[in-house]
Amino acid sequence: xxxxxxxxxxxxxxxxxxxxxxLLLGCNECVTVCAAGGRKEVGLLASGLQMAMLKTGNNIEIxxxxxxxxxxPEYVEELVPMIDSADAVMSMACGCGVQQIAMRFxxxxxxxxxxxxxxxxxxxxxxxxxxxxxxxxxxxxxxxGICPIARCAKQLMNGPCGGSTGGRCEISEDVDCAWQLIWxxxxxLGLQDRYLDIVPAxxxxxxxxxxxxxxxxxxxxx
Amino acid sequence: MENFEPVIVAFCCHYCAYTxxxxxxxxxxxYPPNVKIVQIPCSGKIDALHIVTAFEKGADGVYVAGCLEGxxxxxxxxxxxxxxxxxxxxxxxEIGIESERxxxxxxxxxxxxxxxxxxxxxxxxxxxxGPSPIRTALAx
Numbered sequence: 001x002x003x004x005x006x007x008x009x010x011x012x013x014x015x016x017x018x019x020x021x022x023l024l025l026g027c028n029e030c031v032t033v034c035a036a037g038g039r040k041e042v043g044l045l046a047s048g049l050q051m052a053m054l055k056t057g058n059n060i061e062i063x064x065x066x067x068x069x070x071x072x073p074e075y076v077e078e079l080v081p082m083i084d085s086a087d088a089v090m091s092m093a094c095g096c097g098v099q100q101i102a103m104r105f106x107x108x109x110x111x112x113x114x115x116x117x118x119x120x121x122x123x124x125x126x127x128x129x130x131x132x133x134x135x136x137x138x139x140x141x142x143x144x145g146i147c148p149i150a151r152c153a154k155q156l157m158n159g160p161c162g163g164s165t166g167g168r169c170e171i172s173e174d175v176d177c178a179w180q181l182i183w184x185x186x187x188x189l190g191l192q193d194r195y196l197d198i199v200p201a202x203x204x205x206x207x208x209x210x211x212x213x214x215x216x217x218x219x220x221x222x
Numbered sequence: 223m224e225n226f227e228p229v230i231v232a233f234c235c236h237y238c239a240y241t242x243x244x245x246x247x248x249x250x251x252x253y254p255p256n257v258k259i260v261q262i263p264c265s266g267k268i269d270a271l272h273i274v275t276a277f278e279k280g281a282d283g284v285y286v287a288g289c290l291e292g293x294x295x296x297x298x299x300x301x302x303x304x305x306x307x308x309x310x311x312x313x314x315x316e317i318g319i320e321s322e323r324x325x326x327x328x329x330x331x332x333x334x335x336x337x338x339x340x341x342x343x344x345x346x347x348x349x350x351x352g353p354s355p356i357r358t359a360l361a362x
Contacts, residue, residue, distance in 0.1 A: 008316065009316040009317065040270075040271060043271050044270055044271050044274055044313070047271070047274045047278045048274065048313060048317050051274075051277065051278055051317050051318075051319070051356050052316075054356060054359040054360070055317075055318050055355050055356065055359055057359070057362075
């Protein structure tokens with residue numbers, strides 16, 4: 001999922017200060033799962049903003065709404081009946097959602113309420129860790145299901161480096177050495193021979209190196 | 223504010239603090255009428271939104287009363303609630319509300335005396351802190 005964290009209240013107040021009627025939008029997808037921008041977080045932020053503004057003598061009107069998926073135009077259309085009654089929109093979705101709203105409602109200022117952080121997985125309740133960087137050419141098949149792009153600080157294709165000590169990365173004792181994990185897993189699977197293959201330097205054109213990427217499925221696209 | 227009477231919302235677990243409040247009543251133990259009790263099935267049921275909404279509606283203080291450590295009817299609802307309270311305290315500071323206005327307390331069902339004592343202590347503390355900035359702003 002895409003993970004995010006709420007921005008500091010102070011920054012959000014600066015965004016909405018000039019406006020009276022705010023439409024605060026949540027998203028029912030990734031940001032709900034990582035507890036950053038779902039229906040509950042929308043309620044919490046609306047209440048916090050309302051109180052913080054009230055303290056400075058500003059009474060603002062916040063309308064709350066959570067879309068099924070903010071990155072999808074068909075759900076964004078739901079906002080048509082309510083957009084006119086808002087001076088500005090604040091979105092708790094990831095950057096994709098914020099941009100969809102901005103693109104659809106060109107005359108409305110749109111502000112992000114969260115910092116979109118990474119593509120990650122849940123390690124346990126309340127803990128999410130980066131697992132994928134969307135490099136566009138998945139290596140997991142040869143690295144024992146552990147990604148050296150997302151999980152090695154140097155993104156080494158043939159690791160580990162000399163900074164790996166006791167299975168930990170030199171950047172922090174809390175970070176596992178991805179290449180140690182890869183080796184341990186390959187060994188457990190009896191696939192050590194894969195480790196001996198030298199992986200050539202990565203072609204980053206599929207990973208954003210040649211500009212914004214797009215997928216067009218001819219069978220689906222209209 | 224002269225003659226300030228704080229409004230305090232106490233979210234009380236059905237299995238301990240709510241029963242302790244009953245116990246305080248049957249023992250004829252007085253506690254301040256400022257405390258408005260909301261019964262919840264477990265302190266772990268409390269959500270950040272419940273607490274923040276209480277402050278938004280003008281509460282001067284909020285406390286969540288759960289079972290003694292290790293005694294939760296649902297195993298660990300009270301420890302979860304305590305973590306949530308710490309999270310909301312930080313959020314309150316961000317909003318500009320003193321975090322001392324929110325507290326987590328632990329009471330067993332038989333502690334009528336402690337229930338009355340906690341209610342009195344918290345009411346005194348909030349009275350000293352004065353009205354919540356939100357209540358003041360709402361009154362203007």
